[in-house]
Amino acid sequence: MRTMMLLLALPIVTAEALSQGGGWVKQSLLPGAPSLYDVSIVNASTAFIVGENKTVARTTDGGSTWVTQLSQIASSLSSVSFADANNGLAVGPSGGIFKTTDGGGSWSIQTSGTTRGLNSVHFVSPTIGWAVGDNLKAMKTTDGGTS
Numbered sequence: 001m002r003t004m005m006l007l008l009a010l011p012i013v014t015a016e017a018l019s020q021g022g023g024w025v026k027q028s029l030l031p032g033a034p035s036l037y038d039v040s041i042v043n044a045s046t047a048f049i050v051g052e053n054k055t056v057a058r059t060t061d062g063g064s065t066w067v068t069q070l071s072q073i074a075s076s077l078s079s080v081s082f083a084d085a086n087n088g089l090a091v092g093p094s095g096g097i098f099k100t101t102d103g104g105g106s107w108s109i110q111t112s113g114t115t116r117g118l119n120s121v122h123f124v125s126p127t128i129g130w131a132v133g134d135n136l137k138a139m140k141t142t143d144g145g146t147s
Contacts, residue, residue: 027063038079038120046085048104050077056090058104069104078119083126089145091118091131099145110145 034052041047049057049066053076056069075092082088090098090107095114098107112118116134123129127144141147 027066037077040080040082040088042082042085046082048080048082048088050080050090052076056080056104056107073098073107078117079121079131081121081123081129083123083129083144087123087126087144089121089123089129089131091121091133093117095133097121097131097145111147112139114139 034055036049036051036055038051039047039049045060045062047059047063049055054073056073056077057066058069059066073090073092073096075094075096077090077092077096077098080088080090086101086103088100088104089110092098095112095116095118097110097112097118099110100107112131114133114137116137118131118133118137120133121129121131123144128140128142129145130138130140132138
C-alpha cells in the first residue's frame with residue numbers, strides 16, 4: 001500500500017519540481033483583472049499586456065510587477081504591439097486603433113477607415129506595421145499608425 005501511494009505521489013512531485021526548474025511559472029499580474037488577450041515584449045525587462053475593460057498594463061522588471069496604465073481607451077483591447085519601449089499600438093472592436101508614443105502613459109485614437117473589429121496588430125519597426133481583423137480585413141501602415 002505504501003508503494004502504491006508513493007507511485008501516485010511521484011507524478012505530482014515531479015510536475016511541481018519541473019515548474020520550479022524553468023517551465024511556465026504563474027505570475028500575479030493584476031489582482032481581480034479581467035481576461036487578458038495579448039502581450040508585447042519589448043526586451044527582457046519591458047512588456048505590455050492588454051485585455052477586457054480597457055486593460056493596459058506594463059512591466060519594467062521582467063514581469064515581477066505589473067502597473068495598470070491609465071488610458072483613454074473606451075473598449076476592450078484584443079492586441080498590442082510595441083516597436084520599442086515608447087512607441088506602441090493597440091487594436092480592438094469597431095476598427096479601434098490606439099497609439100502611444102510615451103510608453104503607454106497616454107493613448108490617442110487613430111483613424112482606421114473601418115468599423116470592423118481588429119484582432120491583431122504587429123510592428124516590425126516604429127513606422128511599419130499590420131493590423132488584421134474581422135471579414136478578411138488587413139491593413140498596413142508605413143507611418144507608425146498615424147494614418
